[in-house]
Every structure is written in C-alpha cells, then in structure tokens.
Amino acid sequence: MSKPILELRHVVTKVNRNTPEELTLLKDLNLTINEGDFITVLGSNGAGKSTLFNSIAGNLPIDSGDILLRGESIAHESEERRTRFLSRVFQDPKLGTAPRMTVAENLLLATKRGERRRLTPRHLNAHMAEFKKLTSGMGNGLDERLTTPTGNLSGGQRQALSFLMATLRKPDILLLDEHTAALDPKTSQQLMTTTNERITAENLTCLMITHHLDDALKYGNRLIVIGNGQITFDVSGAEKQALTQETLYSFFSDLQD
Numbered sequence: 001m002s003k004p005i006l007e008l009r010h011v012v013t014k015v016n017r018n019t020p021e022e023l024t025l026l027k028d029l030n031l032t033i034n035e036g037d038f039i040t041v042l043g044s045n046g047a048g049k050s051t052l053f054n055s056i057a058g059n060l061p062i063d064s065g066d067i068l069l070r071g072e073s074i075a076h077e078s079e080e081r082r083t084r085f086l087s088r089v090f091q092d093p094k095l096g097t098a099p100r101m102t103v104a105e106n107l108l109l110a111t112k113r114g115e116r117r118r119l120t121p122r123h124l125n126a127h128m129a130e131f132k133k134l135t136s137g138m139g140n141g142l143d144e145r146l147t148t149p150t151g152n153l154s155g156g157q158r159q160a161l162s163f164l165m166a167t168l169r170k171p172d173i174l175l176l177d178e179h180t181a182a183l184d185p186k187t188s189q190q191l192m193t194t195t196n197e198r199i200t201a202e203n204l205t206c207l208m209i210t211h212h213l214d215d216a217l218k219y220g221n222r223l224i225v226i227g228n229g230q231i232t233f234d235v236s237g238a239e240k241q242a243l244t245q246e247t248l249y250s251f252f253s254d255l256q257d
C-alpha cells in the first residue's frame with residue numbers, strides 16, 4: 001500500500017482578491033496523491049487544471065486550506081523553495097531550457113539544481129558519457145547534439161531536454177502541463193512513450209495535464225477530471241483500465257449540459 005506524498009486539503013485559490021473582478025478558481029479542492037501515482041488530469045478549457053498546478057508549485061498563493069508534502073505544510077513556502085522537491089514541464093518548448101547554453105550545459109545545470117556550485121569545463125567533461133546515455137534514450141537525435149545551443153534544437157528535442165532536466169534529480173512531484181501539446185503528432189507520441197518509460201522506471205510521482213483522451217486512458221495508474229475548480233472524477237487501478245473513450249466523452253458532455 002503506497003503512502004500519501006502530497007495532500008491538498010480544502011484548497012481555495014482566488015485571483016484578483018478583494019476587487020470587483022475577484023474569482024474563485026479552486027473551490028474547496030481535496031486530493032491525496034500517493035507515492036508513485038502517475039495521474040492523468042483532464043478537464044474542459046478553464047476548468048482549473050493549470051490553477052491546480054500553480055497552487056501546488058507556489059506560483060499562485062492559496063487563500064485557505066492546506067497543501068502537505070509528507071505530512072508537512074508547504075502552503076507558505078515560496079515557489080523557489082518548492083523547486084527543491086518539485087519539477088514542472090510546460091507546453092512551450094522555450095520555457096524549460098536556457099537557449100544560449102548547450103544541451104550538455106543545460107543538463108549540468110539540472111544536476112546542480114538547488115546547489116550553489118560553479119559549472120566548469122571539468123564538471124562538464126566528467127558528465128559527458130552519462131549525458132550521452134541519458135539523451136540517447138529519448139530516441140530523437142538529442143545525443144548527437146550535446147554541444148549545440150538549445151535555441152538551435154527542434155521543438156521536440158527541446159521539449160525532450162526539458163523533460164530530462166525536470167527528472168534528472170528525481171523530484172518528489174513532477175508536474176507535466178500539456179508538455180507534448182505543441183509538438184506534431186509523431187513527435188508528441190515519441191515523447192509520450194519516453195516520458196512513460198522514464199516515469200515508470202524511476203517510479204516518479206507525476207500529474208500530467210492532457211487534452212488527449214487516448215493518452216489519459218493509456219498512461220498512468222489514475223485519472224482525475226477537474227470541473228469548475230473541483231475534482232469531479234477520480235479513478236485508479238482496474239477501474240481506470242476499464243474506462244473507455246465513450247465513457248469519458250459522455251462524462252464531459254454531462255458536465256457541459
């Protein structure tokens with residue numbers, strides 16, 4: 001039986017507080033994530049999926065409720081402090097990497113996340129064989145471009161690099177925010193396959209937002225749906241495996257009625 005790693009208890013998140021434009025985006029949201037959960041996250045546009053990630057990552061402060069990591073509240077920790085245990089990959093390939101630094105330099109930076117250490121050529125050389133092996137696993141030629149500035153990579157290679165950087169120092173929580181959405185269908189599927197392999201091999205705890213019902217069904221051990229700032233559906237294990245696209249479609253149309 002796996003243990004809870006992250007708990008959201010009665011979380012309320014608002015924007016434009018105390019103004020006429022005040023909006024409550026998360027409405028008494030409760031979610032317990034267990035160690036090793038790979039959760040696919042679905043929901044209509046504007047349902048609150050990114051707000052959930054922003055609240056977990058500390059980009060948006062919560063108004064009430066609590067967020068606990070292994071039983072300790074992190075609700076008041078800064079976004080920067082939360083990067084010690086949390087990594088996030090965004091939809092935009094430009095967001096995860098430093099464009100003028102090479103692939104290898106970016107990876108070296110990711111190995112030092114949270115530490116104050118200078119990056120020297122000696123450090124870089126010591127890691128080259130490891131980086132070659134790591135990138136060759138992505139199956140998209142990234143291993144041939146270790147000395148290329150990331151600004152010159154294809155979107156797919158850059159996104160694969162962002163994913164590797166996010167998982168290099170095993171995070172307690174990995175947030176994938178539609179990380180394959182900007183890629184062409186073939187590249188997107190390739191990154192999804194390698195994403196799944198790495199999450200499974202490293203037993204990472206992951207939440208992945210997607211609009212692809214087939215990916216949401218195929219990957220992960222658990223599926224949640226966010227609707228109007230709350231969790232409206234939560235299935236795991238055999239119940240998730242038995243789900244079909246038709247069931248999910250009908251669920252979405254019921255929500256929109």
Ligand SMILES: Nc1ncnc2c1ncn2[C@@H]1O[C@H](COP(=O)(O)OP(=O)(O)OP(=O)(O)O)[C@@H](O)[C@H]1O
Nearest residue numbers: 015016023025043044045046047048049050051052
């Ligand atoms: N800082 C903000 N100020 C005002 N409104 C916001 C803010 N952030 C989000 N919203 C609104 O809150 C709602 C939820 O947004 P959120 O980005 O969480 O939705 P989402 O489920 O991720 O949607 P999508 O699938 O379109 O990415 C939307 O209506 C959005 O416009």
